[in-house]
Amino acid sequence: MxxxxxxxxxxxxxxxxxxxxxxxxxxxxxxxxxLRRALRRPAGCIHFSWVLAHGEHQKALEQRLIRDLHPxxxxxxxxxxxxxxx
Numbered sequence: 001m002x003x004x005x006x007x008x009x010x011x012x013x014x015x016x017x018x019x020x021x022x023x024x025x026x027x028x029x030x031x032x033x034x035l036r037r038a039l040r041r042p043a044g045c046i047h048f049s050w051v052l053a054h055g056e057h058q059k060a061l062e063q064r065l066i067r068d069l070h071p072x073x074x075x076x077x078x079x080x081x082x083x084x085x086x
């Protein structure tokens with residue numbers, strides 16, 4: 001689970017087994033043009049943060065972070081939660 005951010009805030013939130021490879025894939029080959037542009041022209045320094053999570057916890061954490069942080073370059077947005085979850 002990782003977050004790419006700069007002075008604008010969260011740019012992208014995602015999951016990967018190999019963070020190093022995933023970051024470079026975003027920078028070099030990403031089909032997400034907004035993210036590729038943001039990485040090549042950052043506002044200040046680019047920061048790459050991660051959290052260790054496994055299985056369903058990882059997916060739930062990703063959805064919650066996307067919903068709460070509103071990353072600029074994620075295509076998928078989560079706006080609500082299932083009843084009973086926070």
